[in-house]
Amino acid sequence: MLIVKKFGGSSVANRERIFNVARRCIEDYKKGNDIVVVLSAMGDTTDELLELARSINPNAPKRELDMLLTTGEQVSVSLMAMAMHEMDIPAISLNAFQVRMHSTARYGNARFKRIDTDRIFHELEERKIVIVTGFQAVNKYDDYATLGRGGSDTTAVALAAALHADKCEIYTDVDGVYTADPRIVKNARKIDEIMYDEMLELATSGAKVLHNRSVEMAKKYGVELVVRSSLTSEEGTVVKEVVKMEKMLITGVAADRNTARISAMGVADKPGIAFKIFNTLAKRNINVDIILQSVGRDGTKDISFTVSEDDLKETLQILEEKKEALTIKEVTYNTNVSKVSIVGAGMLSNPGVAAKMFESLFNSNININMISTSEIRITVLIDEKDTDKAMVAIHDGFGLND
Amino acid sequence: MLIVKKFGGSSVANRERIFNVARRCIEDYKKGNDIVVVLSAMGDTTDELLELARSINPNAPKRELDMLLTTGEQVSVSLMAMAMHEMDIPAISLNAFQVRMHSTARYGNARFKRIDTDRIFHELEERKIVIVTGFQAVNKYDDYATLGRGGSDTTAVALAAALHADKCEIYTDVDGVYTADPRIVKNARKIDEIMYDEMLELATSGAKVLHNRSVEMAKKYGVELVVRSSLTSEEGTVVKEVVKMEKMLITGVAADRNTARISAMGVADKPGIAFKIFNTLAKRNINVDIILQSVGRDGTKDISFTVSEDDLKETLQILEEKKEALTIKEVTYNTNVSKVSIVGAGMLSNPGVAAKMFESLFNSNININMISTSEIRITVLIDEKDTDKAMVAIHDGFGLND
Numbered sequence: 001m002l003i004v005k006k007f008g009g010s011s012v013a014n015r016e017r018i019f020n021v022a023r024r025c026i027e028d029y030k031k032g033n034d035i036v037v038v039l040s041a042m043g044d045t046t047d048e049l050l051e052l053a054r055s056i057n058p059n060a061p062k063r064e065l066d067m068l069l070t071t072g073e074q075v076s077v078s079l080m081a082m083a084m085h086e087m088d089i090p091a092i093s094l095n096a097f098q099v100r101m102h103s104t105a106r107y108g109n110a111r112f113k114r115i116d117t118d119r120i121f122h123e124l125e126e127r128k129i130v131i132v133t134g135f136q137a138v139n140k141y142d143d144y145a146t147l148g149r150g151g152s153d154t155t156a157v158a159l160a161a162a163l164h165a166d167k168c169e170i171y172t173d174v175d176g177v178y179t180a181d182p183r184i185v186k187n188a189r190k191i192d193e194i195m196y197d198e199m200l201e202l203a204t205s206g207a208k209v210l211h212n213r214s215v216e217m218a219k220k221y222g223v224e225l226v227v228r229s230s231l232t233s234e235e236g237t238v239v240k241e242v243v244k245m246e247k248m249l250i251t252g253v254a255a256d257r258n259t260a261r262i263s264a265m266g267v268a269d270k271p272g273i274a275f276k277i278f279n280t281l282a283k284r285n286i287n288v289d290i291i292l293q294s295v296g297r298d299g300t301k302d303i304s305f306t307v308s309e310d311d312l313k314e315t316l317q318i319l320e321e322k323k324e325a326l327t328i329k330e331v332t333y334n335t336n337v338s339k340v341s342i343v344g345a346g347m348l349s350n351p352g353v354a355a356k357m358f359e360s361l362f363n364s365n366i367n368i369n370m371i372s373t374s375e376i377r378i379t380v381l382i383d384e385k386d387t388d389k390a391m392v393a394i395h396d397g398f399g400l401n402d
Numbered sequence: 403m404l405i406v407k408k409f410g411g412s413s414v415a416n417r418e419r420i421f422n423v424a425r426r427c428i429e430d431y432k433k434g435n436d437i438v439v440v441l442s443a444m445g446d447t448t449d450e451l452l453e454l455a456r457s458i459n460p461n462a463p464k465r466e467l468d469m470l471l472t473t474g475e476q477v478s479v480s481l482m483a484m485a486m487h488e489m490d491i492p493a494i495s496l497n498a499f500q501v502r503m504h505s506t507a508r509y510g511n512a513r514f515k516r517i518d519t520d521r522i523f524h525e526l527e528e529r530k531i532v533i534v535t536g537f538q539a540v541n542k543y544d545d546y547a548t549l550g551r552g553g554s555d556t557t558a559v560a561l562a563a564a565l566h567a568d569k570c571e572i573y574t575d576v577d578g579v580y581t582a583d584p585r586i587v588k589n590a591r592k593i594d595e596i597m598y599d600e601m602l603e604l605a606t607s608g609a610k611v612l613h614n615r616s617v618e619m620a621k622k623y624g625v626e627l628v629v630r631s632s633l634t635s636e637e638g639t640v641v642k643e644v645v646k647m648e649k650m651l652i653t654g655v656a657a658d659r660n661t662a663r664i665s666a667m668g669v670a671d672k673p674g675i676a677f678k679i680f681n682t683l684a685k686r687n688i689n690v691d692i693i694l695q696s697v698g699r700d701g702t703k704d705i706s707f708t709v710s711e712d713d714l715k716e717t718l719q720i721l722e723e724k725k726e727a728l729t730i731k732e733v734t735y736n737t738n739v740s741k742v743s744i745v746g747a748g749m750l751s752n753p754g755v756a757a758k759m760f761e762s763l764f765n766s767n768i769n770i771n772m773i774s775t776s777e778i779r780i781t782v783l784i785d786e787k788d789t790d791k792a793m794v795a796i797h798d799g800f801g802l803n804d
Contacts, residue, residue: 015457015458018458049477052477052481053480053481053484055417056417056420056481056484056485056488057484057485057487057488059487059488060484060487060488061483061484061487063494064480064483064484064487064494064495065480065484067476067479067480067483067495067497068476068477068480068481068484070476071473071476071477074469074470074472074473074476075451075454075470075473077469078455078466078467078469078470079454079455079458079470081463081466081469082455082458082459082462082463082466082467082470083458083459085459085461085462085463085466086458086459086461086462092465092466093466093469095469097499097544098544098545119544142499142500142521143500
């Protein structure tokens with residue numbers, strides 16, 4: 001079997017953890033598997049390098065930032081190779097230039113275009129464990145370009161796709177995907193198998209365990225993803241196209257507290273205004289989520305929507321700038337809100353799922369502000385303080401712990 | 403003019419010094435020159451990375467050590483580019499993969515084979531300051547290989563040769579090459595111009611200011627070298643093929659305390675034994691310096707020679723192993739010795755230089771143990787404790803301060 005294994009920065013933060021990862025890889029290697037390891041930079045290295053850059057130039061060119069940041073992964077892969085050699089296992093580290101991982105030009109947020117496999121297959125044929133720098137690629141200018149946060153997951157999935165790996169294991173500090181965050185919902189249950197689409201909806205709904213770009217890519221290329229713990233040998237959660245039939249209506253509950261609700265008040269009640277507002281925001285790369293439009297009255301209406309709190313400042317700025325063109329009288333906002341979502345392919349064929357969710361919330365006295373749905377997801381916007389209570393209520397309501 | 407400028411690790415050890423270097427480069431850039439900057443890793447980075455590697459694997463493969471070490475220069479070049487951008491000057495950093503600096507395969511001690519100039523010229527044509535990682539190259543396996551200590555000087559000279567630069571400036575913490583170490587000989591004088599061969603002899607005789615590999619390469623390709631201070635704007639010392647006629651018999655005095663004298667006693671007095679001894683050492687890459695052979699007596703003789711103190715342990719080991727084959731009765735050694743050399747192309751046509759040197763030493767009551775000469779150098783081995791006194795005596799004897 002060819003297995004791609006990805007370990008994050010905290011898994012390689014010090015000597016002890018580096019050897020722990022080495023042992024995990026060598027275990028599978030000794031069973032006769034071909035092993036490709038993808039690593040992030042050690043611990044807080046990336047943040048420390050960013051801090052160093054800021055001390056020199058707070059507006060450093062992104063091209064040079066990427067040149068700086070890519071050293072982080074190069075350090076961890078070379079140390080990992082040394083650790084494996086110390087354990088008498090042939091290993092070799094490779095960076096993006098050596099593998100030839102090609103990406104789009106955009107510094108700090110590049111996308112993979114093509115990954116050459118010659119070098120990696122050559123090293124695997126010599127029965128070496130191949131250790132590849134995550135998070136980085138080379139663009140058409142022959143410069144380093146990084147993939148943005150969560151980029152090492154994407155590197156692992158992209159490599160697994162290019163190499164036609166049998167599976168891609170993403171090692172984290174939890175032992176799989178849960179029906180809800182176990183720190184909040186005490187009886188949350190680990191999910192054995194989950195479909196790509198469900199995983200994607202969970203990831204975009206606030207479940208931090210996998211980056212949605214990597215899930216999207218896994219789905220596109222049919223890469224079998226496994227989410228598992230770097231600390232235990234538990235089996236973890238398998239993400240794939242078709243899963244075992246289970247009786248579950250829904251697969252999991254997720255919450256996203258990093259949400260702000262914005263209202264544009266007194267907008268002219270005529271066609272095209274809402275379109276203009278959201279088009280303006282889309283052009284600036286701001287992702288608008290749940291949208292609610294009040295019924296028109298006195299020739300005006302109110303348009304409310306949610307954005308990530310990270311985008312709040314910029315969104316307010318844009319609305320202020322374009323206030324007149326967009327016929328907005330007043331803009332208000334609220335950051336004390338959160339989104340709670342249920343996800344499950346089962347709800348496609350089962351009406352009444354939404355009703356059951358609302359009932360659970362009603363029984364716990366939780367008020368719903370806004371609602372949004374996809375084919376396999378229902379999201380409600382509630383007061384942030386009610387988040388934990390809502391998750392427990394829904395989790396219990398659907399009997400997800402069984 | 404196209405100028406290659408090289409700055410060592412201490413010149414870029416912190417924010418303030420990075421900006422100081424940036425200013426030095428920008429000054430020449432604004433006069434209309436094309437500027438290529440070669441940098442070492444910041445401060446003690448290389449030693450810290452080696453320490454980190456040792457903590458993982460004391461016998462780490464050299465290939466992986468080079469993969470690790472090369473991150474050091476990549477950090478300094480990217481930070482330098484950021485500093486120049488902060489000062490509104492277009493700059494770009496490049497590593498060995500981007501420039502395509504090709505070397506021999508040997509990790510940790512590679513030699514340049516070919517340097518592509520396309521990328522650098524392309525960036526210079528866009529009026530950018532080009533900042534290149536020193537100390538590193540890419541070998542035929544498409545892997546990083548470092549050039550060994552002093553490698554950044556070699557990178558600068560090699561780039562200057564490949565780009566046909568008008569000059570190559572090596573910035574150090576002294577403002578040029580002196581007639582003697584100014585910390586020892588108070589009235590030592592800065593040399594304005596010096597010939598390659600003289601510089602080479604001084605470098606191999608203990609003057610630390612330039613690495614002899616870089617001087618050799620400068621001579622081979624006719625690169626005009628300038629040694630100058632990164633702290634002052636003094637003119638520095640020019641190293642080139644032909645220099646202005648000066649009245650000086652000798653150019654400078656240098657001392658090397660890192661010397662050990664070894665004696666192989668009671669060796670059979672027959673042909674070929676001395677050859678066998680030195681051939682054995684040469685095969686193990688041990689550089690033997692001054693050699694003295696006693697007159698044969700009772701069918702045996704004593705052979706004495708000097709090696710670098712770094713090689714002492716290994717040399718003694720080899721002699722011990724081959725004691726019988728080499729007919730050695732006993733091996734003795736002394737590390738309390740040092741070599742003092744005078745260098746100068748002027749001595750070629752002036753007999754009596756050696757006599758004058760010996761006279762100066764005699765007047766200061768300094769005993770000479772061994773003597774060795776080249777066309778433009780005379781070296782004496784003396785007691786280590788007499789080193790400073792000898793340098794002052796010779797420096798004064800030849801009137802080098804005038």
